Amino acid sequence: MYERKTPVNIDCGLHLFMEVMNGKWKINLVWCIYNEIKRPSDLQRKIPNATRRVLEGQLKQLVNHGILSKKTYDVKPPKVEYSLTELGESLIPIIKSTAKWGEDNREELEKLIVK
């Protein structure tokens, strides 16, 4: 596993948010799970651009950061389901308003963000 060399900085609340939500696919993951797509294979199908390996890593971080909880059913074939914790739920309004900002300004932003 990778070992950090420099400490995370969390001096302000927004940094805390970023620390938790940074990661190429985390937003998608949280959003999917909020929308009841909660099994790893389903998430993978829903977000085909991400590789399984990376989704796995980001899911693990979200669990570690207290945003998601993971339930493993002891069945064969294996079954796993993620769900939002209370902390994760509290993120939903933030995500919504932030996403709204993006959509409200999409036209302008798309011009500016170099692809």
Place this chain on the structure above:
Amino acid sequence: MYERKTPVNIDCGLHLFMEVMNGKWKINLVWCIYNEIKRPSDLQRKIPNATRRVLEGQLKQLVNHGILSKKTYDVKPPKVEYSLTELGESLIPIIKSTAKWGEDNREELEKLIVK
């Protein structure tokens, strides 16, 4: 300059937000400038953990993304001031509510985020 190999993904509004705000010091920069600390050297003093070189880069991106505008005074010694654009201003309430989420959950998050 660095040339991207894979396209940015901006399928949802939150990705647009992240695209604009990702960057280790961008939040600090926007917040400082909102609070009237707008000259490069002052920003540097206010955020001493960041190197000048990196702040410069992030300021440039914020300008390119339409969040900041840069005014260069034609004087000696040189004087430069950044300020929020209208788009940048529209980010302030988002930043505030997001920071509030972080502060409201700081105790819990600090335990979870591995330093």
Place this chain on the structure above:
DNA sequence: TATAATACGGACAAATTTATCCGTACTTGA
């Protein structure tokens, strides 16, 4: 009996971001 589906993980490579070290130019004040 192969194939696909379920889920997970190690080792390593590629991409990206952040930091370091160099140098430019001009001016004011000691």
Place this chain on the structure above:
DNA sequence: TCAAGTACGGATAAATTTGTCCGTATTATA
């Protein structure tokens, strides 16, 4: 004249994140 302040940028190294390629195990279905 020398140090310090103002602002900027190239080249490259280090840190970090993301992606690729391998392999494990079990079960149901064709």
